[in-house]
Amino acid sequence: MPADLRVRFLHPSGAIGPGKIALLEAIDRTGSISAAARSLDMTFRRAWFLVETMNTAFREPVIRTSVGGREGGGAGLTPLGQEVVARYRQTQEEARKAAEPHLRWLEGVLKDNTGGETDAGTEPPAG
Amino acid sequence: MPADLRVRFLHPSGAIGPGKIALLEAIDRTGSISAAARSLDMTFRRAWFLVETMNTAFREPVIRTSVGGREGGGAGLTPLGQEVVARYRQTQEEARKAAEPHLRWLEGVLKDNTGGETDAGTEPPAG
Numbered sequence: 418m419p420a421d422l423r424v425r426f427l428h429p430s431g432a433i434g435p436g437k438i439a440l441l442e443a444i445d446r447t448g449s450i451s452a453a454a455r456s457l458d459m460t461f462r463r464a465w466f467l468v469e470t471m472n473t474a475f476r477e478p479v480i481r482t483s484v485g486g487r488e489g490g491g492a493g494l495t496p497l498g499q500e501v502v503a504r505y506r507q508t509q510e511e512a513r514k515a516a517e518p519h520l521r522w523l524e525g526v527l528k529d530n531t532g533g534e535t536d537a538g539t540e541p542p543a544g
Numbered sequence: 545m546p547a548d549l550r551v552r553f554l555h556p557s558g559a560i561g562p563g564k565i566a567l568l569e570a571i572d573r574t575g576s577i578s579a580a581a582r583s584l585d586m587t588f589r590r591a592w593f594l595v596e597t598m599n600t601a602f603r604e605p606v607i608r609t610s611v612g613g614r615e616g617g618g619a620g621l622t623p624l625g626q627e628v629v630a631r632y633r634q635t636q637e638e639a640r641k642a643a644e645p646h647l648r649w650l651e652g653v654l655k656d657n658t659g660g661e662t663d664a665g666t667e668p669p670a671g
Contacts (some may be wrong), residue, residue, distance in 0.1 A: 420555040424639060426647070428547040430654045476655055497653060504646040512551060512639035519631040520553070526624060527557045528603055 418529055420520040424512050426505070431474035438505045440467055441498055444480060450492045468492075475501075545656055547647040551639045553632070558601035565632045567594055568625055571607055577619045595619075602628075 425434035443453035454464035472478045479498030483491045494502070513520075552561035570580035581591035599605045606625030610618045621629070640647075 418556045420553055422635070422639075423552045423554060424643070425550045425552070426547055426643075426650055427550060428650060428654050429545045429657050433650075474655060475653055477653070501650075501653075504649065508549070508639070508643040508646050511642035512549075512635070515638035515642060516551070516553075516635040519635050522631065523553055523555060523560075523628075526602055526604070526628075527555050528601060530556050
């Protein structure tokens with residue numbers, strides 16, 4: 418079974434990983450935070466929190482929201498937001514390329530499927 | 545402020561990221577699961593769960609536990625476990641090298657410190 422790789426940027430002002438990038442891309446695609454949240458099966462509350470978190474972490478906003486209120490108006494990425502997504506995607510591709518032999522090796526030493534695996538393998542230990 | 549990068553291997557049998565790698569390294573360093581847990585400020589229960597999760601995900605164990613019971617005996621990495629750690633570290637270094645210009649760029653567009661950010665704090669220790 419295929420192994421893959423994800424990258425996460427760490428910084429004291431906030432981490433940027435696959436979840437936030439997926440939200441940015443969904444906002445770019447759908448033109449609204451609520452539609453982006455729905456498309457990711459995420460609550461609007463959670464999406465809004467992540468948008469505020471990201472806009473606060475950067476010196477300038479990465480998501481613009483238009484007049485019309487939180488649910489009424491549209492949303493989109495600023496040029497800075499577009500560049501964050503592009504640079505994340507580029508890093509992800511370069512990292513995947515570098516990891517290729519290790520991913521193939523992992524596929525040989527990991528079981529095909531544990532059958533009962535839930536989220537145990539997807540969450541790192543806290544702390 | 546410095547930006548950094550973490551990688552995570554994804555696979556249907558389980559993901560391997562910085563948290564599990566830190567635990568493997570701590571077991572290797574301390575020679576016991578309970579000492580490893582303490583050194584990572586992790587509950588023994590959590591560490592044991594992760595050990596079982598990893599040993600189940602791989603075709604062969606990555607952590608060996610010696611006779612003497614869960615708390616009484618020692619623990620260490622098998623050769624397979626050593627190789628998992630080495631390959632993760634190599635991937636991490638290669639990915640960081642590829643990401644270098646993007647990390648420098650991020651440092652310029654992210655605030656020095658938001659003061660109230662908590663999201664970045666959910667990352668596991670780097671080990």
